[in-house]
Amino acid sequence: MTLPSDSHVHTEWSWDASRGSMERTCARAVALGLPAVAFTEHVDHTVWRLDRTHVDEGAHLLSFTSPDGLVTPAPFDVAGYLDELGSCRERYPGLRILSGLELGEPHLHAEAVARVLGAGTFDRVLGSLHCLPDGDGWTEPGELVGRRPSAEIVRTYLREVAAMVAADDTFSVLAHIDYPVRSWDERVDGPFDPAPFEVEFRHALEATANAGKALEINTVLPLHPTVVRWWHEVGGDAISFGSDAHEPEALARGLREAADLAEACGYRPGRDPHDLWGRVD
Ligand SMILES: [Zn+2]
Numbered sequence: 252m253t254l255p256s257d258s259h260v261h262t263e264w265s266w267d268a269s270r271g272s273m274e275r276t277c278a279r280a281v282a283l284g285l286p287a288v289a290f291t292e293h294v295d296h297t298v299w300r301l302d303r304t305h306v307d308e309g310a311h312l313l314s315f316t317s318p319d320g321l322v323t324p325a326p327f328d329v330a331g332y333l334d335e336l337g338s339c340r341e342r343y344p345g346l347r348i349l350s351g352l353e354l355g356e357p358h359l360h361a362e363a364v365a366r367v368l369g370a371g372t373f374d375r376v377l378g379s380l381h382c383l384p385d386g387d388g389w390t391e392p393g394e395l396v397g398r399r400p401s402a403e404i405v406r407t408y409l410r411e412v413a414a415m416v417a418a419d420d421t422f423s424v425l426a427h428i429d430y431p432v433r434s435w436d437e438r439v440d441g442p443f444d445p446a447p448f449e450v451e452f453r454h455a456l457e458a459t460a461n462a463g464k465a466l467e468i469n470t471v472l473p474l475h476p477t478v479v480r481w482w483h484e485v486g487g488d489a490i491s492f493g494s495d496a497h498e499p500e501a502l503a504r505g506l507r508e509a510a511d512l513a514e515a516c517g518y519r520p521g522r523d524p525h526d527l528w529g530r531v532d
């Protein structure tokens with residue numbers, strides 16, 4: 252079986268991808284035999300608090316971090332991005348290159364998001380929750396570790412996801428439903444098991460299915476198989492795959508295993524390689 256399309260990829264046009272490169276990512280996609288790739292750049296409008304010691308030295312965000320730790324992501328350059336996308340399509344005619352965006356908390360920034368969406372054509376639009384309410388502001392889940400119990404962070408995240416998908420009409424794919432698991436500390440809390448969070452997972456998955464959105468299997472971490480099974484049980488129609496690569500070397504990581512998991516849970520490829528996978532029954 253050929254690899255599925257990598258539908259969640261960042262390049263230098265994302266504010267936090269200092270090692271990204273659209274050109275080199277296309278070259279790598281061709282070398283890997285990947286049929287299609289979607290460049291889903293960050294569009295973030297939430298200002299959040301970050302421990303400065305957690306900042307990546309090379310990240311484009313540095314000049315936007317105030318001394319008190321507030322991060323304001325750089326605005327997305329739609330015209331520059333679309334220009335580069337056009338050049339890459341000319342240089343790599345055998346690779347299907349989709350335009351795209353990863354909208355952070357789009358339900359909180361309807362006007363700003365509408366402006367970006369109106370400035371171009373985007374084939375694949377992902378919706379992401381990257382921050383949680385924290386006092387009178389917002390914070391990445393990882394920044395809350397140690398200040399709140401890990402289980403509470405996961406529960407809050409899933410509740411916010413349900414609220415986001417229900418309120419939104421801009422994106423078609425829910426990205427990384429397991430985002431807070433990236434900061435789950437196995438040494439403290441043991442291996443992550445979704446079972447204690449079944450109610451919250453099912454609620455978020457149901458809200459996503461009811462909104463007609465697809466679920467992404469994000470391969471930064473292997474998504475727990477139980478979550479994909481629940482997605483099928485609540486009636487989820489479609490699955491998307493994404494490496495969430497922020498540099499060319501990470502393109503397509505784990506996609507083979509993710510495709511095997513989707514297949515085992517009752518999903519199959521669409522007609523075209525860049526189509527979302529659909530359920531068979
Ligand atoms: Zn994300």
Ligand SMILES: [Zn+2]
Nearest residue numbers: 259261353495
């Ligand atoms: Zn991403």
